[in-house]
Amino acid sequence: MARTAGSHSEITGPRVLQAALTLFARHGFAAVSMRQIAAEVGVQAGALYNYTPDKQTLLFDLMRTHMEGLLEAWEAEKSDGDATERLRRFTRFHITYHLERPDEVFISYMELRNLTPENFREIEALRRKYETELEKILRDGLAEGVFNVPDPRVVTMAVIAMVTGVTTWYRTAGRLSVEAVQDIYWQMVQRAVSA
Amino acid sequence: MARTAGSHSEITGPRVLQAALTLFARHGFAAVSMRQIAAEVGVQAGALYNYTPDKQTLLFDLMRTHMEGLLEAWEAEKSDGDATERLRRFTRFHITYHLERPDEVFISYMELRNLTPENFREIEALRRKYETELEKILRDGLAEGVFNVPDPRVVTMAVIAMVTGVTTWYRTAGRLSVEAVQDIYWQMVQRAVSA
DNA sequence: GTCTATAAAAAGATAGAC
DNA sequence: GTCTATCTTTTTATAGAC
Structure with missing residues (x-):
């Protein structure tokens, strides 16, 4: 689906954790980039830092x-x-x-x-x-x-x-x-x- | 010890594997860089590629x-x-x-x-x-x-x-x-x- | 809250001098 | 066989527009 800018705090937060969980489990923490997590969630990398300091x-x-x-x-x-x-x-x-x-x-x-x-x-x-x-x-x-x-x-x-x-x-x-x-x-x- | 250029093929080869083993075990494969391995061996990163293609x-x-x-x-x-x-x-x-x-x-x-x-x-x-x-x-x-x-x-x-x-x-x-x-x-x- | 753009550092790998 | 230098890509994280 095509995404545009907007507020989705309550939805995106859990989705970030879920994406990180899946990707870390599959490829390993060090092998997964913040961009990969962002792509899985469907946002840009910068947006992740609204939900985690690092x-x-x-x-x-x-x-x-x-x-x-x-x-x-x-x-x-x-x-x-x-x-x-x-x-x-x-x-x-x-x-x-x-x-x-x-x-x-x-x-x-x-x-x-x-x-x-x-x-x-x-x-x-x-x-x-x-x-x-x-x-x-x-x-x-x-x-x-x-x-x-x-x-x-x-x-x-x-x-x-x-x-x-x-x-x-x-x-x-x-x-x-x-x-x-x-x-x-x-x-x-x-x-x-x-x- | 100060190191200078020279040939040490029979010594360096096993040392590369040993360093990789130790560092991979401690930090994980994806988290270890070729430069770290080289530093552990005591050579420059480029020299590792005499011993492994990648x-x-x-x-x-x-x-x-x-x-x-x-x-x-x-x-x-x-x-x-x-x-x-x-x-x-x-x-x-x-x-x-x-x-x-x-x-x-x-x-x-x-x-x-x-x-x-x-x-x-x-x-x-x-x-x-x-x-x-x-x-x-x-x-x-x-x-x-x-x-x-x-x-x-x-x-x-x-x-x-x-x-x-x-x-x-x-x-x-x-x-x-x-x-x-x-x-x-x-x-x-x-x-x-x-x- | 998300975007685009970018800074600053680090990565894997290669080229060529010695 | 090792060095220095570098290419190219990718990384984490931040800044500022919307």
């Missing part, structure tokens, strides 16, 4: 929003059952949430290097907070005697790496439903930690 | 060399025992090999997007070949009745994601030896797939 802030906002959304969603989802039930819920939640947001997940893992040191620390703190949620479940299950994990911190990292890995190969058009994938991973997680 | 080839050569080295090392390491022993060996090999080459592993996972389509296909074929080594072990163990995996392909991806994940958190100066890490991961892998 390119770095665009990346940081995307990552912070993702991590905060993840933590909020988990807070809403987690329950008070026994450790096994909590672990089952974490595993299934993690898979669903990540499969539904492939671009956000991708940049949040791949573009950490491109954050300024201050921004990096803030994102890392959020990630650490999320990891600690799983670690607490493992430690509680250990105390209850239902889990047998030699090193809760290491097992936390191993489980998160495993379940996050679905995002690298899962395709919606493939042969498996999300539920089938959740079942397979839950079986592995459960066996890996059970006493 | 920046893309530099990345591709690093990734191909890594993947070929991984496959060769596994060929030398793998054994003919039963499926459990082969899986144990794969797990321990994978962890050691990857922990010894953090930079190579990092770019081989993170910079796939920055390969040209032809180069990408070649690297993907090598990666797929490596994954198939694990998948064969799982299928053999399934046939032998010693493993219980609902979906060998999915379990392959899950196990590889889990063990590769050590590279994101392991630090040589940390509290755990490589052997201790291997033990923890092997216990988890074994339990996750055992009948």
